[in-house]
Amino acid sequence: MSTATAPAPTAPRPTxxxxxxxxxxxxxxxxxxxxxxxxxxVGAILMIVSDTDVRSxxxxxxxxPSDALVASxxxxxxxxxxxxxxxVGGYGPITETTAQAAPLxxxxxxxxxxxxxxxxxxxxxxxxxxxxxxxAYVGFSWHLPPGIHLLVAVLAGIVGGAVWGGLVGxxxxxxxxxxxxxxxxxxxxxxxxxxxxxxxxxFQRPGRTDPISPIVDFSATFPRLVGGQLHLGFxxxxxxxxxxxxLLERSTTGFAIxxxxxxxxxxxxxxxxxxxxxxxxxxxxxxxxxxAGVQAAxxxxxxxxxxxxxxxxxxxxxxxxxxxxxxxxSTPLGTVLAGLLFGALHAGGLAMQSVAxxxxxxxxxxxxxxxxxxxxxxxxxxxxxxxxxxxxxxxGPVPEGGLSS
Amino acid sequence: MTTAPTAAGPDHGADPAAxxxxxxxxxxxxxxxxxxxxxxxxxxxxxxxxxxxxxxxxGAGKSTLMNVLYGLLSxxxxxxxxxxxxxxxxxxKEAIADGIGMVHQHFMLVEVFTVAENLVLGREGxxxxxxxxxxxxxxxxxxxxxxxxxPDAKVEDLPVGVQQRxxxxxxxxxxxxxxxxxxxxxxxxxxxxxxxxxxxxALRDEGKAVVFITHKLREVREIAxxxxxxxxxxxxxxxxxxxxxxxxxxLMVGRAVNLVVDKQPARPSAEPxxxxxxxxxxxxxxxxxxxxxxxxxxxxxxxxxxGVQGNGQSELADxxxxxxxxxxxxxTLDGKTISGRTPKEIIDAGLGYVPxxxxxxxxxxxFTVAENLVLxxxxxxxxxxxVRLDLGRIRDNADDRVGEFDIRxxxxxxxxxxxxxxxxxxxVLARELSRPLAALVASQPTRGVDVGAIEFLHSRLVGERxxxxxxxxxxxxxxxxxxxxxxxxxxxRGRIVGVVPPDTSREALGLMMAGVPVDEALAAAPxxxxxxxxxxxxxxxxxxxGQR
Numbered sequence: 032m033s034t035a036t037a038p039a040p041t042a043p044r045p046t047x048x049x050x051x052x053x054x055x056x057x058x059x060x061x062x063x064x065x066x067x068x069x070x071x072x073v074g075a076i077l078m079i080v081s082d083t084d085v086r087s088x089x090x091x092x093x094x095x096p097s098d099a100l101v102a103s104x105x106x107x108x109x110x111x112x113x114x115x116x117x118x119v120g121g122y123g124p125i126t127e128t129t130a131q132a133a134p135l136x137x138x139x140x141x142x143x144x145x146x147x148x149x150x151x152x153x154x155x156x157x158x159x160x161x162x163x164x165x166x167a168y169v170g171f172s173w174h175l176p177p178g179i180h181l182l183v184a185v186l187a188g189i190v191g192g193a194v195w196g197g198l199v200g201x202x203x204x205x206x207x208x209x210x211x212x213x214x215x216x217x218x219x220x221x222x223x224x225x226x227x228x229x230x231x232x233x234f235q236r237p238g239r240t241d242p243i244s245p246i247v248d249f250s251a252t253f254p255r256l257v258g259g260q261l262h263l264g265f266x267x268x269x270x271x272x273x274x275x276x277x278l279l280e281r282s283t284t285g286f287a288i289x290x291x292x293x294x295x296x297x298x299x300x301x302x303x304x305x306x307x308x309x310x311x312x313x314x315x316x317x318x319x320x321x322x323a324g325v326q327a328a329x330x331x332x333x334x335x336x337x338x339x340x341x342x343x344x345x346x347x348x349x350x351x352x353x354x355x356x357x358x359x360x361s362t363p364l365g366t367v368l369a370g371l372l373f374g375a376l377h378a379g380g381l382a383m384q385s386v387a388x389x390x391x392x393x394x395x396x397x398x399x400x401x402x403x404x405x406x407x408x409x410x411x412x413x414x415x416x417x418x419x420x421x422x423x424x425x426x427g428p429v430p431e432g433g434l435s436s
Numbered sequence: 437m438t439t440a441p442t443a444a445g446p447d448h449g450a451d452p453a454a455x456x457x458x459x460x461x462x463x464x465x466x467x468x469x470x471x472x473x474x475x476x477x478x479x480x481x482x483x484x485x486x487x488x489x490x491x492x493x494x495g496a497g498k499s500t501l502m503n504v505l506y507g508l509l510s511x512x513x514x515x516x517x518x519x520x521x522x523x524x525x526x527x528x529k530e531a532i533a534d535g536i537g538m539v540h541q542h543f544m545l546v547e548v549f550t551v552a553e554n555l556v557l558g559r560e561g562x563x564x565x566x567x568x569x570x571x572x573x574x575x576x577x578x579x580x581x582x583x584x585x586x587p588d589a590k591v592e593d594l595p596v597g598v599q600q601r602x603x604x605x606x607x608x609x610x611x612x613x614x615x616x617x618x619x620x621x622x623x624x625x626x627x628x629x630x631x632x633x634x635x636x637x638a639l640r641d642e643g644k645a646v647v648f649i650t651h652k653l654r655e656v657r658e659i660a661x662x663x664x665x666x667x668x669x670x671x672x673x674x675x676x677x678x679x680x681x682x683x684x685x686x687l688m689v690g691r692a693v694n695l696v697v698d699k700q701p702a703r704p705s706a707e708p709x710x711x712x713x714x715x716x717x718x719x720x721x722x723x724x725x726x727x728x729x730x731x732x733x734x735x736x737x738x739x740x741x742x743g744v745q746g747n748g749q750s751e752l753a754d755x756x757x758x759x760x761x762x763x764x765x766x767x768t769l770d771g772k773t774i775s776g777r778t779p780k781e782i783i784d785a786g787l788g789y790v791p792x793x794x795x796x797x798x799x800x801x802x803f804t805v806a807e808n809l810v811l812x813x814x815x816x817x818x819x820x821x822x823v824r825l826d827l828g829r830i831r832d833n834a835d836d837r838v839g840e841f842d843i844r845x846x847x848x849x850x851x852x853x854x855x856x857x858x859x860x861x862x863x864v865l866a867r868e869l870s871r872p873l874a875a876l877v878a879s880q881p882t883r884g885v886d887v888g889a890i891e892f893l894h895s896r897l898v899g900e901r902x903x904x905x906x907x908x909x910x911x912x913x914x915x916x917x918x919x920x921x922x923x924x925x926x927x928x929r930g931r932i933v934g935v936v937p938p939d940t941s942r943e944a945l946g947l948m949m950a951g952v953p954v955d956e957a958l959a960a961a962p963x964x965x966x967x968x969x970x971x972x973x974x975x976x977x978x979x980x981x982g983q984r
Contacts, residue, residue, distance in 0.1 A: 282823045283815040290811065293800045299759060300789065300797040301812035302780035 066404030117382020118375035126259030132374025134326035136268040138352030141319035146361040148312040149292035154214025155320040156349025157221030158192040162324025165191030167340035170247035180250040192321015200313030204306035244340035252337040276363040455517035465514035474500040492666035493886035537607025547592035597628030702922040705735035709906035710875040714765035727930035733906040740921035748930035786874035801853030806834035841866040858889030875906040
């Protein structure tokens with residue numbers, strides 16, 4: 032056979048070490064940290080500009096620059112000091128950060144998982160609302176034994192989110208509906224559904240005319256660690272992240288999800304069912320977002336008491352989740368870290384407002400800036416020279432699969 | 437190393453110094469990408485009135501060199517001379533100003549615009565467009581070079597070969613004196629290739645310098661005045677067009693290459709293993725593209741479906757895999773009906789499938805070599821236990837396949853998108869051939885693959901045949917058909933025109949590919965005839981331009 036003539040200029044046989052050396056995404060890490068730093072710099076400028084006191088000192092900057100500089104440093108230092116103290120400055124703040132982060136992580140995972148399948152899940156908000164409705168309903172109306180009650184309530188919430196997400200997958204796979212449109216619309220439907228349910232006798236608290244439900248039983252509320260805000264929900268969030276990692280990296284289902292996300296044509300040619308994978312992915316993504324709703328419904332209040340279901344129960348978790356997933360480059364670990372960061376910003380923002388009289392909106396601006404810089408790696412690369420030499424590889428599937436389309 | 441083609445061999449000793457007074461000269465062009473040296477100290481002279489072939493395998497650095505010349509890349513070292521004076525080319529605009537024109541492999545045309553509109557594109561100048569002048573330019577140039585292009589035809593309505601001429605027109609309208617053709621024949625049918633050759637000769641005769649980048653030896657020998665061979669980023673020599681194909685291949689690959697597929701006569705099984713009966717397929721628009729087609733493929737034989745691109749071969753392959761439904765008919769594999777099943781069921785029933793467009797359908801570019809090697813078996817033992825992937829087995833499998841198929845990759849964790857075309861195809865073939873098959877369907881198995889890899893891929897396909905698999909190959913390359921087939925089924929407008937032995941003359945095959953019935957084609961161009969004795973076009977019921 033002709034191959035015998037080949038002198039076999041072989042590919043270097045991979046060594047065990049080379050084989051197992053998974054590339055650590057240093058470029059991503061550096062770019063993310065750089066985006067973070069840049070956001071805080073811009074945030075500092077915003078603070079200085081928006082503070083009348085400090086601004087007035089700049090009017091005579093050239094006569095006495097020290098006044099303006101000291102005032103600026105005080106202002107910025109005070110605000111960021113409060114932000115840090117309120118998020119990681121001790122046991123209390125740290126547990127507050129975890130409590131804030133838990134739902135963000137769960138919903139972020141829901142968005143990230145969908146990203147990996149090439150689906151842009153804008154519907155974490157609606158899925159979370161459904162999760163909170165299901166969980167709260169079981170929580171305040173079923174009165175089961177301790178332990179079992181919590182378990183059933185959590186599962187109900189997960190099912191609620193999974194149904195809401197799976198519906199999207201089914202519509203896309205079956206009818207070709209675009210998931211972005213469907214999820215956005217289902218967000219409105221979910222919010223409307225919650226508003227409506229809170230006026231029905233099943234959900235509205237007896238004797239109340241405003242839209243609020245009975246308070247969830249103690250037996251269905253996440254138990255928390257003494258002296259802080261850390262509760263079981265955070266553990267569930269971490270567990271969910273590990274499960275998503277396993278699903279994506281170690282399971283056949285995840286293999287199909289990643290293949291469909293990266294090249295649906297090749298996946299279909301290899302015999303994978305793109306439709307089935309889409310439905311499964313959206314159902315699991317919905318379940319994760321539903322778990323975020325569970326966190327909102329069954330997580331204890333700051334004072335440690337169970338909460339009722341109300342119209343604003345999930346806040347803007349589902350939308351923040353998109354940011355979290357984007358910041359976390361659609362990986363489970365990244366999402367956990369991004370969720371913790373945003374949790375810290377939420378927790379620290381409250382402290383910043385009360386201690387340093389900096390408006391809470393600044394934390395929102397900071398979040399937005401971080402995302403802006405993360406989403407625009409070219410900008411960061413230009414602003415931070417040392418990243419340039421290492422940019423090389425494109426980041427995760429977020430930009431290519433999600434944003435550009 | 438200028439006008440006179442010297443004997444093959446490194447030519448660095450000759451003084452590379454003085455660039456000629458007319459023409460384009462490259463001196464010591466070096467381009468690095470990180471640690472990879474894509475071009476290493478390349479000297480090249482491009483002389484007006486000559487067709488200069490740049491021959492080299494995929495990844496040898498031909499395209500890089502031309503992108504440097506066209507201002508798309510800037511060289512790390514070296515100098516470009518136009519008519520003896522040094523120039524710096526920073527972007528395509530400057531290249532055009534220097535008289536350099538590029539005909540890209542993938543056309544840069546706006547499909548919904550007319551030919552004249554495409555010509556105006558990018559040269560709008562003021563507010564008013566002079567469409568009249570553009571039309572006149574098209575007509576004049578078209579006449580001068582015998583292009584036969586209608587200025588008012590929409591580009592999307594034109595056959596590929598004519599679209600390519602529009603690309604050439606664009607360059608000529610810019611007064612290009614040096615025309616670079618980057619792998620221009622990859623997208624053309626045999627007839628269109630002949631027409632392109634005529635166009636290139638006409639350009640040469642008008643005093644243009646033509647650079648023809650290719651890795652196809654037949655074309656090079658047919659048309660080149662000068663041949664420069666590039667291997668691994670360096671010029672390894674120049675050759676005379678009269679050199680044998682084997683010698684050119686050896687220069688290009690760096691070792692002796694066996695151009696003839698080494699195979700024993702087929703020993704087909706008594707019963708067909710893959711059987712198509714009355715198969716019809718409609719495309720997305722409802723047009724019948726495969727029309728009541730019957731074909732049997734026995735175990736242990738290779739049947740090649742030959743035909744001009746777009747005669748239903750792609751849809752036939754899709755239908756075999758189950759990604760396109762049959763409107764009528766049935767397909768059976770070892771007696772079991774596979775039509776109407778899902779691709780997964782068909783794959784599991786023992787159909788191997790090498791898609792036509794491997795980038796699009798063959799692999800997931802961002803997946804690693806190891807992952808792509810189990811793309812259609814990842815959910816079965818031994819690679820999966822229930823829903824759990826066995827990464828160890830997947831990696832062991834990858835190590836074995838990489839060795840067995842000589843896949844040149846840094847590690848098995850390298851994304852397949854960073855492999856060369858030939859190695860990507862080896863990944864696809866390795867995946868398909870590593871499981872027990874009843875039938876293998878391979879579309880354009882060596883398209884865009886370099887000579888060294890073609891030899892290997894062909895031998896593996898024959899090897900699969902000898903294991904008793906029914907092999908169906910869809911190819912538009914007659915060389916490939918002749919080399920591999922035990923029987924040739926010529927397809928035209930969704931039907932099999934006839935099934936003929938592989939030693940049928942190219943002329944007869946060409947006529948059948950244009951729809952001439954098998955008897956007439958064989959009568960007009962008898963078997964084993966000497967090349968090109970006027971292939972009697974009068975018998976053709978279809979004018980050549982009718983085949984699209």
